[in-house]
Amino acid sequence: MxxxxxxxxxxxxxxxxxxxxxxxxxxxxxTFERRVVRTIGRYNMLRRDDRIAVAVSGGKDSLALLHVLWKIEKRFPEARLFAVTVDEGIEDYREEAVRYAVEYANKLGVDVYVVSFRQLYGFDLQEVMETSEYRGLGLQACSVCGVLRRKAINYAAKQLGATVIATAHTLDDIVQTYFMNILRGDLKRVEIGLRREEDGAIPRVTPFRLTPEREVVFYAYLMKIPFQASVCPNASQAMRDPIRKFLMEYDEKYPGSLYAALKSFEKILPAQDKEFTQRRCRVCGEPSSKEICRGCELLTFIQRGAVCGGMS
Ligand SMILES: [Zn+2]
Ligand SMILES: [Zn+2]
Structure with missing residues (x-):
C-alpha cells in the first residue's frame, strides 16, 4: 500500500x-497553500497592508485563488481583499459565471465588485462581434475580450483603491505565454505577473506562478468549490492550444519541465526590463509599448462604429 x-x-x-x-x-x-505563500514571499508579490483586487471569472482557477488568498490574508488584518468580476455580456454564459463568482465571494465574506462592458464601454462583447467593423478587424473574440477585460479590471481596481491585482494564472499559463511570445517573435521585455510598481498602473501578481494547473484543479475539487465548468462559446484558442498540448505532453513525459522552462525565462528576462517602463498610453495613461495602448486602440475603433455610446 x-x-x-x-x-x-x-x-x-x-x-x-x-x-x-x-x-x-x-x-x-x-503543501499547496504553503507553496502559494512561498511564491508570494519569493517574488515580493504582496505586502502586509495591500488592498488586493482578485480577478475572479467564476472558473475554478480564479475561485481557488480567491479561496487560498482569503485563507492566507486572514493572518494579515491590515490587508483587504476584494473580488473583481467582469461581465463582458456573453449570452448564455456570463450570467452563470458571474453568479458563481458572487456567490462564492459572499460565502467567504469577501466584497465583490462586478463591472460590465456595457456600463463601462457602452456595448456588450456580443454586440461588437456582430458589427462589420469588428469583422473587418479580423480579430478573434478572445483577443478583443482579453484586452478589454484587462482594462475593465484595472478600472474596477482603481475604483476600489486597490494597490495590487491578483490573477489566477498558473505555472502552465505563464510558461505557455512565454512560448507564444517567442513564437510570435515578441518576447516581451517584461516578466509576466511579477510586481512592477509604475506610475498610473496597479501592479499585477500571479500567486499561482509556481503551481501547476492540475494541482489548482485538484485543490478546487478538494475544497468543493463550485465553479462554472462550461467553456465560453466564443473560445477559440487557436494559437495557445497546440502549445498547451505540447507542453502538457512534454511535462508528462519529463516531469519538472515546466519549472525548468520558467527558470530559463526568468534568467533571460529581468536584465532587459528597463526601457520598457517609460512609455504611457496617450489616452488612458497606462504603461504601453506604443503611443496608444491596445485597449484604447480597440475601443476607438469599435466606438467609431455604430454600436455604442462611448466610454464615460
Ligand atoms: Zn499526509
Ligand atoms: Zn490606453
Whole structure:
C-alpha cells in the first residue's frame, strides 16, 4: 500500500510526479497553500497592508485563488481583499459565471465588485462581434475580450483603491505565454505577473506562478468549490492550444519541465526590463509599448462604429 510521503498516512489522494511525493488530503492542501505563500514571499508579490483586487471569472482557477488568498490574508488584518468580476455580456454564459463568482465571494465574506462592458464601454462583447467593423478587424473574440477585460479590471481596481491585482494564472499559463511570445517573435521585455510598481498602473501578481494547473484543479475539487465548468462559446484558442498540448505532453513525459522552462525565462528576462517602463498610453495613461495602448486602440475603433455610446 502507498503511504503519504510526508505524514505516513495511508490515504494517498495525489501523486506529485515531479517530486515523486504521494500525498494524503491534508498534506496536499498544506503543501499547496504553503507553496502559494512561498511564491508570494519569493517574488515580493504582496505586502502586509495591500488592498488586493482578485480577478475572479467564476472558473475554478480564479475561485481557488480567491479561496487560498482569503485563507492566507486572514493572518494579515491590515490587508483587504476584494473580488473583481467582469461581465463582458456573453449570452448564455456570463450570467452563470458571474453568479458563481458572487456567490462564492459572499460565502467567504469577501466584497465583490462586478463591472460590465456595457456600463463601462457602452456595448456588450456580443454586440461588437456582430458589427462589420469588428469583422473587418479580423480579430478573434478572445483577443478583443482579453484586452478589454484587462482594462475593465484595472478600472474596477482603481475604483476600489486597490494597490495590487491578483490573477489566477498558473505555472502552465505563464510558461505557455512565454512560448507564444517567442513564437510570435515578441518576447516581451517584461516578466509576466511579477510586481512592477509604475506610475498610473496597479501592479499585477500571479500567486499561482509556481503551481501547476492540475494541482489548482485538484485543490478546487478538494475544497468543493463550485465553479462554472462550461467553456465560453466564443473560445477559440487557436494559437495557445497546440502549445498547451505540447507542453502538457512534454511535462508528462519529463516531469519538472515546466519549472525548468520558467527558470530559463526568468534568467533571460529581468536584465532587459528597463526601457520598457517609460512609455504611457496617450489616452488612458497606462504603461504601453506604443503611443496608444491596445485597449484604447480597440475601443476607438469599435466606438467609431455604430454600436455604442462611448466610454464615460
Ligand atoms: Zn499526509
Ligand atoms: Zn490606453
Amino acid at each position: 502507498q503511504l503519504c510521503s510526508r505524514c505516513g498516512g495511508d490515504r494517498v489522494v495525489y501523486h506529485r510526479v515531479y517530486s515523486n511525493e504521494r500525498l494524503c488530503r491534508a498534506c496536499f492542501i498544506e
